[in-house]
Structures are given as C-alpha cells and as structure tokens.
Amino acid sequence: MSERLRNRTALVTGSTSNIGQAIAEAFAAEGAHVIVSGRNRDRGARVVEGIRAAGGRADFLAADLDGGAEASRSLxxxxxxxxxxxIDILVNNAGIYPAPGTADTDETTFDQVYGVNVKAPFFLTAAVVPAMADSGGGVIINLGSWIARLGVPRGALYSSTKGAMETLTRxxxxEFAPLGVRVNAVSPGVILPPAPVGDEPSPGEVMMKGTPAGGVGTPAAIAAAVLWLASDEAAFVHGTVVDVDGGRTGVAVIAA
Incomplete structure (x- = not known):
C-alpha cells in the first residue's frame, strides 16, 4: 500500500460490518489509526482484531447513534x-433501512430512521468540526444512496434520509471550507448482499441487469471511493456526491 493516510486519524461510524467495515479496513491499510464504531461489541472486536493482525491500527468504541445529540457528542x-x-477524517456511514410503504410507516419508525440516518450524523459532525478545524482542518465523507435520486416503489422514508445527507454534504x-474542512459524499449503488438466499437472484441483482456494470457491487468498491475522497488526491474536490453504482443512476438501463 502507498500509505495515503499515514499519520491520519479516522472515525468511521457503523463500521462493524459490510461497507463501514470495508472503509475502516481500507483506511487502516493506508496508514490511518481508525476508530471502528457500532452497537455490536463482538463484531467490532473482530474487525479490530483483523485490522491489527494485518499490521494496522484500530480501536473499537461502542456507540448507539440513535439521533440524540448527547450520544453523538459522547462518541x-x-x-x-x-x-x-x-480526528482528521469522519465518515458518516451508520444507517438503518426499514422499508415499509408510506401508508404503513408509523411515527415511531419515521423518527427512528431520521434519528439514525440524519440527526445522528448531523450532531456528530457538529461535535467533530470545531476541534477538527482547530487542528488544522480535516475531511468529512457522508454516505448517500442511489435511491435518493432514482425512485423505487418502496423505501421512500429511507431514500428521503439519504437525500438529506447529500444536501447536507453540499x-x-x-459552511466548513473556510475552516479547512473538506466535505463530500459517496452514493453507493446496489451492493452484494451479505449472503445469498436460495437460488433466485435478489431484488437488487435484478435491478442491476442491463446496467453498464451488469451486476451488484462490493463493499470494497465503495471503500475505494471513500479512501480517495479522504486522501490528498481529492484535495480539490468539495461538495461532490460520487456515484459508485455501476452506472445505475447515470445511464439508461436496457432490459435484458
């Protein structure tokens, strides 16, 4: 590795599995000291153990980012x-994805999804930026989603939270550029499910047919984009949402 993040520090929320884990591992492989954060201590410990076994630096901090400002400030x-x-780099990755139809969404679910997906990163960013600026600047990367810009029949609640995060990115x-803090986002497409279920293709795999990529992506593909945005190679990139979705939102899908 080129150690693009040598001597940097990073906090990655929701990094005990899937995309967040891939980001934490990629950062550590490039020289960063990484905080792995999430609710599950056992999974967090395994991620940290793997990073350390590979020669990287990582620590786990348990956090239930439910939207309360105090939980974000504490982390x-x-x-x-x-x-x-x-903290040189903050990655706002943690999120939840209940996907009831609009008429079936109760107020508790609405508040929970907005709490985790929007309020928690909002107040975490507010807590991180002042000290980040005092240390000479830093980088914030938010995770959006392809369905923030391409409607699907279900998931209106989730997609609206990701639209909010992409708007907050800009x-x-x-707001923070004068403080030396650079902010961007990555918008993942359909990512490989954690484990196959039966022989039938998943709904996500079906949705990726006819795209330029022709199939689903991997957590590593998202991590590579986040790593680039976190590095000095992207020093001239501000307020941008990078689509890493196999062409799903940018190119006409041709039915097979």
Whole structure:
C-alpha cells in the first residue's frame, strides 16, 4: 500500500460490518489509526482484531447513534481521546433501512430512521468540526444512496434520509471550507448482499441487469471511493456526491 493516510486519524461510524467495515479496513491499510464504531461489541472486536493482525491500527468504541445529540457528542469526545486528541477524517456511514410503504410507516419508525440516518450524523459532525478545524482542518465523507435520486416503489422514508445527507454534504462543504474542512459524499449503488438466499437472484441483482456494470457491487468498491475522497488526491474536490453504482443512476438501463 502507498500509505495515503499515514499519520491520519479516522472515525468511521457503523463500521462493524459490510461497507463501514470495508472503509475502516481500507483506511487502516493506508496508514490511518481508525476508530471502528457500532452497537455490536463482538463484531467490532473482530474487525479490530483483523485490522491489527494485518499490521494496522484500530480501536473499537461502542456507540448507539440513535439521533440524540448527547450520544453523538459522547462518541466524538471518546474518539478524540482514543486517537490522541484529534480526528482528521469522519465518515458518516451508520444507517438503518426499514422499508415499509408510506401508508404503513408509523411515527415511531419515521423518527427512528431520521434519528439514525440524519440527526445522528448531523450532531456528530457538529461535535467533530470545531476541534477538527482547530487542528488544522480535516475531511468529512457522508454516505448517500442511489435511491435518493432514482425512485423505487418502496423505501421512500429511507431514500428521503439519504437525500438529506447529500444536501447536507453540499451545505457543509460551503459552511466548513473556510475552516479547512473538506466535505463530500459517496452514493453507493446496489451492493452484494451479505449472503445469498436460495437460488433466485435478489431484488437488487435484478435491478442491476442491463446496467453498464451488469451486476451488484462490493463493499470494497465503495471503500475505494471513500479512501480517495479522504486522501490528498481529492484535495480539490468539495461538495461532490460520487456515484459508485455501476452506472445505475447515470445511464439508461436496457432490459435484458
């Protein structure tokens, strides 16, 4: 590896599995000291163990980012302490995906999804940026989603939260640039399911037929884009949402 993140520190939320885990592992492989964060201590410990076994630096901090400002502030403070006083990179990855139809969504579910997907990263970013700026600047990367811009029959609640995060990306880029903090987002497409279920293709695999990629992506593909945005190679990139979706949103899909 080229150690693009040598001597950097990073906090990755929701990084005990899937995309978040891939991001944490990619950051550590490039020299960063990474905070792996999530609700599941056992999974977090396994991710940290794997990173350390590969020669990287990582620590786990348990956090249930439910949208409460105090939970976000607590994680920011604990992460700074663990990382030696500064956070250079924040990746707002944690999210949940209940997908009831609109008429079937109750207020509790609505508040929960917005709490985890929007309020928690909003207040975590608010808690991280001042100290990040005092340390000379940093990078924030949000995770959006392809369905924030391409409607599907279900998932209106989730897609609206990801639309909010992509809007916050642009707003924060303008707000925090004078402080030396660069903000961008990655919009993942359909990502390989954790494990196949039966012989039939998943709905996601069906949706990717006829796209330029022709199939689903992997967590590693998303991690590579996030790594680039976190590195100095993307120093001139501000307020941008990078689509990593196999061409799903940008190219006409031709039915097979």
């Amino acid at each position: 920011a403070e604990r992460a700074r302490e663990t990382l030696g006083g500064r 707003a924060w880029a303008a």
